Amino acid sequence: MPKTLIICEKPTATEKIAAALAEGKPRRRKLMGVSYYEFERDGMEMIAVSALGHLFTLKNLRPMRDYPFYDIDWMPVYEADKKAKRTQVFIDVIRELAKDATDYISACDYDVEGSLIAFNVLKYLCGEEAVKRARRMKFSTLTTDELRHSYEHMMPRLDFELIDAGITRHVLDWYWGMNLSKAMSAAVEAAEQRFAKLSAGRVQTPTLKILVERELEIKAFKPEPFWVLSLILNIDGHEVTAEHVRSRFFDRSDAERALAACKEKLARVSAVKVRRYQRLPPPPFNLGDLQSEAYRSFGYAPMRTQQIAQALYQAALISYPRTSSQKLPSTINYRRIIEQLRSSEQYGKFASELLSRLDLRPNEGKKVDPAHPAIFPTGEKPKALSGAQQKIYDLVVRRFLSTFGKPASLESVRVELDVGGELFLLHGRRVLEEGWLRYYGRYGSMEEIVLPQLQEGRELSIKEVKMEERKTQPPPRYNPASIVKEMESKNLGTKSTRAGIVQNLYKRGYIFGNQITVTELGVEVVNTLLRYCPEIVSEELTAEFEHEMEAIQEGKRSREEVIAKARAELDKILMKFKEHQMEIGRSLMKSYRITLMKQRVLGKCPKCGGDLRVTISRITHKRFAGCSNYPKCTNSFPLPQDGTIIPLGSICKECGTPMIQVNRAGRRPYKMCLNPNCRTKSDWRRDVVDTRKK
DNA sequence: GCAAGGTC
Numbered sequence: 001m002p003k004t005l006i007i008c009e010k011p012t013a014t015e016k017i018a019a020a021l022a023e024g025k026p027r028r029r030k031l032m033g034v035s036y037y038e039f040e041r042d043g044m045e046m047i048a049v050s051a052l053g054h055l056f057t058l059k060n061l062r063p064m065r066d067y068p069f070y071d072i073d074w075m076p077v078y079e080a081d082k083k084a085k086r087t088q089v090f091i092d093v094i095r096e097l098a099k100d101a102t103d104y105i106s107a108c109d110y111d112v113e114g115s116l117i118a119f120n121v122l123k124y125l126c127g128e129e130a131v132k133r134a135r136r137m138k139f140s141t142l143t144t145d146e147l148r149h150s151y152e153h154m155m156p157r158l159d160f161e162l163i164d165a166g167i168t169r170h171v172l173d174w175y176w177g178m179n180l181s182k183a184m185s186a187a188v189e190a191a192e193q194r195f196a197k198l199s200a201g202r203v204q205t206p207t208l209k210i211l212v213e214r215e216l217e218i219k220a221f222k223p224e225p226f227w228v229l230s231l232i233l234n235i236d237g238h239e240v241t242a243e244h245v246r247s248r249f250f251d252r253s254d255a256e257r258a259l260a261a262c263k264e265k266l267a268r269v270s271a272v273k274v275r276r277y278q279r280l281p282p283p284p285f286n287l288g289d290l291q292s293e294a295y296r297s298f299g300y301a302p303m304r305t306q307q308i309a310q311a312l313y314q315a316a317l318i319s320y321p322r323t324s325s326q327k328l329p330s331t332i333n334y335r336r337i338i339e340q341l342r343s344s345e346q347y348g349k350f351a352s353e354l355l356s357r358l359d360l361r362p363n364e365g366k367k368v369d370p371a372h373p374a375i376f377p378t379g380e381k382p383k384a385l386s387g388a389q390q391k392i393y394d395l396v397v398r399r400f401l402s403t404f405g406k407p408a409s410l411e412s413v414r415v416e417l418d419v420g421g422e423l424f425l426l427h428g429r430r431v432l433e434e435g436w437l438r439y440y441g442r443y444g445s446m447e448e449i450v451l452p453q454l455q456e457g458r459e460l461s462i463k464e465v466k467m468e469e470r471k472t473q474p475p476p477r478y479n480p481a482s483i484v485k486e487m488e489s490k491n492l493g494t495k496s497t498r499a500g501i502v503q504n505l506y507k508r509g510y511i512f513g514n515q516i517t518v519t520e521l522g523v524e525v526v527n528t529l530l531r532y533c534p535e536i537v538s539e540e541l542t543a544e545f546e547h548e549m550e551a552i553q554e555g556k557r558s559r560e561e562v563i564a565k566a567r568a569e570l571d572k573i574l575m576k577f578k579e580h581q582m583e584i585g586r587s588l589m590k591s592y593r594i595t596l597m598k599q600r601v602l603g604k605c606p607k608c609g610g611d612l613r614v615t616i617s618r619i620t621h622k623r624f625a626g627c628s629n630y631p632k633c634t635n636s637f638p639l640p641q642d643g644t645i646i647p648l649g650s651i652c653k654e655c656g657t658p659m660i661q662v663n664r665a666g667r668r669p670y671k672m673c674l675n676p677n678c679r680t681k682s683d684w685r686r687d688v689v690d691t692r693k694k
Numbered sequence: 695g696c697a698a699g700g701t702c
Contacts, residue, residue, distance in 0.1 A: 009701080010701060010702085011702085052700085053699080053701030053702085057700095064695095077700095077701095084701090087701085087702095108700095109700090113699060113700055116700090169699085170697095173697050173699080177696070177698070178696055178697060179696090180696090180697095181696035182695090184696090185695075195695080197696075199695095199696055200696090201696090202697075203697080204698090310701095310702070314702075322700090493699090494700090496699075496700065497698060497699060500698095501697095504697095
């Protein structure tokens, strides 16, 4: 009896593929805790089984004692990474089910990585014959119609061009990243006999470079003074401030001359310009947009938003979150979703309003994704959500509804005021029709500036004309959300990896703070690599990889050719690196030490003004905050033993000790002062009891 | 140890 094994990328996709292809209901089975689905189609027996993303990864075949090192091969992820034990049962189950399979279908996401995931499963778990026989389903959403269509129009073989491109990408990233990381650590070891965990990579290093460049701009920035003139008026008992038409005077005497001209007591309204305009609804969320909106609205780091979105997805409340798409194809049946939302207390009236319209169409954005639509709520009713989950869910639902809303109608008013020939401006803004802004609620809140009725020719009494000195500001620092956005615009990393790569830069000690500052170490790593391997620092490497991948996909270059070229190039770079490793190692270590020392400082000692530093007790080996003036000053505070401690650079309003933030795995970050007896902590114990009661 | 990519 012939049996077809369908390889899918992830469990939820497996379920949908089985449901779409089965005649009748697929039978859900379980083996070693892993679900798979049996069903019939056209008289054939079929089994849909799931991978869990990549089940295989590249690994060095021997310990990597020296570099250059190129001896790598594919291995089960669970063997390479002990923390990924979960993937082992998936491998066992697929191997078991492959035993009596006669035909194979690759039904992973239709992109380079998906093609490779299925290929490795077929090659290492089903055998070479399976690779030759396997066919490929291509689809861009997991809707019944599209899945059936893609089954009917299957590619009769695997997409080896995409697979080859994928393998090459993995190998090149490994070669470049691992060898350069090793080269830096080895340089430190050779020069200082100490281990320092240093890293470089095609994505992380250009990202760090962007941050270093901003750091340099800020350091080189010379604030320039400028002057502003403002006119304070009294209109019908309200105080209103108008700004001079020249928003900045860089020449003080110009500002003074303008000020001197304003000696009159009255300002005359010389023009009133009213403009009506529309603001279109926003496109639906992709992951990057959700991350930056959640940072703006709640201050959540992109990594946190990603984790919360993943939890909501697993609770079947929202669609697949790791997407770059801003499209909502009608096949997701958004009318049904909005109908389901109608029964919700919070969103019901918005949903009803939308459903009463005939033209229900989303305002889509330009970005697409080969495998997933934009993020949308499934319409399921949420049960017991945590506070943070509730917030992200609310944001997703409101954004989704907003996308279908009518444009908002706004009115802006520009009032010109003449004071002795000097022109001042008043700006007002009013929402005429809220449209989609109502659905978006607090996330789209538009500040209204309502001006009193002002007719041309009216004279207003002046309270004061003010001249103030200000300074130009340096360009703003990146924050975790804006650097993720910058990476996206430069095509660095993927939607799934960007937040994690930024987190990694923090973990390495290359950067710190929410307003991102690059450490001495981060700057030195970039400088070193700029000197010896500018290729890895440049965003161009990603672009170059992409060209090579394209050439491979078009059959213009072979995988072997591209890999051999990279090896030759790396050989030269790494040799030069090694020649200079003593000086490289010394300067890396120097900046490493400075960064470590600075990282330990939590703030000023309230007793003596010295530095309070994270210190490890010689006796108990536990960490605490101790004063740098020890033994002259014996001031100290206990610290939590788990998690990362981040100095906040501020002091407690109650007790004056430095504030810190504690980040612990799986818990939400919390802020506290160092003093355990501070009044701010008097209710901590009660909180713990309260939580337990619930 | 060290990358970047997929997944939960």
